[in-house]
Amino acid sequence: MSSNTIRAYAAKEPHSPLVPYEFDAGELTATQVEIDVEYCGLCHSDISILNNDWGVSSYPVVAGHEVIGKVSRLGSEAKGLKIGQRVGLGWNAESCGFCDPCIGGEQVLCTGEQKATIVDHAGGFANKVRAGWQWAIPLPDDIDIESAGPLLCGGVTVFTPLLLNNITALHHVGVIGIGGLGHIALKLLKAWGCEVTAFTSNLDKTEQLKGMGADHVINSKDPEALKALSGKFDLILSTVNVPLDWANILTTVAPKGAIHYVGVPLEPVSVPAFSLISGGKALTGSKTGSPIVLRQLLKFAARKNIKPQIELYPMSKINEAIEHLEAGKARYRVVLKADFE
Structure with a gap:
């Protein structure tokens, strides 16, 4: 051969x-x-x-x-x-x-x-x-x-947004969709020192998600739960490919915060422009990561013992x-x- x-x-x-x-x-x-x-x-x-x-x-x-x-x-x-x-x-x-x-x-x-x-x-x-x-x-x-x-x-896909959005331990970050990407995001964010909220449609997983690093768990499809979180998040990281009420979710974002997409929703994202303008908010997205970001992630994961x-x-x-x-x-x-x- x-x-x-x-x-x-x-x-x-x-x-x-x-x-x-x-x-x-x-x-x-x-x-x-x-x-x-x-x-x-x-x-x-x-x-x-x-x-x-x-x-x-x-x-x-x-x-x-x-x-x-x-x-x-x-x-x-x-x-x-x-x-x-x-x-x-x-x-x-x-x-x-x-x-x-x-x-x-x-x-x-x-x-x-x-x-x-x-x-x-x-x-x-x-x-x-x-x-x-x-x-x-x-x-x-x-x-x-x-x-x-x-x-x-999966890891670098959810790590890159932390760097792009200048996230620090002072920030409150929400993660929508706790699957292959989202569960790694919870582990990374907890090690990063952030306050972390997991958005899920299955509250039966609450204790499991808290074990992965979530400080709070909410139902992503509950309008009342979203209303109670108005202006709370410096960053919302979306890993899902399903349509959600993005306009309502945007109300939970703090001034100068962002919803960052790494999952690809099956329908165009629709939000009112006034909500973006009035709060200086943003919709952003990113790919995986360059070699330097991959190196940084692996060093951080090794130091903090982060394992998917x-x-x-x-x-x-x-x-x-x-x-x-x-x-x-x-x-x-x-x-x-x-x-x-």
Whole structure:
């Protein structure tokens, strides 16, 4: 078997079971690293790409973009890494390095030759994966490697808004939707020192959510509960993809506060402009995070012992893991352990 051969699990068409798949990845380029995969998270975005829900997939698709593994090969121009070093790889695998956002340290907003790890690129449902060296993020020695994968996508997605909105321990932050993203947000915000309120449609989870870091839990669909929170939140972080009464939720935002979207509602967001103008409020959103933000997150998570709640499957059981996630049974992130023979 060639050193450029990668063994993987791939979808040959939308909504089909993944099957074993081998391919020749070609020669490693000067700026790439190759990573031997140890663990890879399973994210809803993987499902969207496998099923071509976004219309950008080309088959066969090898998904997986929450990779933990060890550097096995280095291109001649790869910097700051060494063979055997444990690294993480998230949503992005390549960026151009020369556009204004890249030069400014915001590679996640690259306007040049940006490449996602699982779009026209083979991801981490495999024994090996490749990426540009800047996107291979060194792991702190004391981080938990089984649960670290989801931090590279879900974790950084909810961490980036804290930096963009200058959130400190003085602030009160609300989190809407306590699933794969929201539960990590609660853990991060508690460690950040914020006052934290969880918005949920299921108050039966109150004690569980408080165990994750919520100081308060409210029903996101209860108008009276929202009315009682008028002007309370410096930031509301929305992770949901369902329509809600955004105009009413906006009333809970403090002057100069924001609702920040990392989930994508299925319908356009509608709020009265006067509410934004009169309170200097904002609707904002963000993608995942650039390499520096990923490094900061992993260091913070290691120092504060922040671990996403995961369910572990062998990668050979990947179709079972996908069925579990699609059925809405995951609590709260699924991680695959590579078990190629």
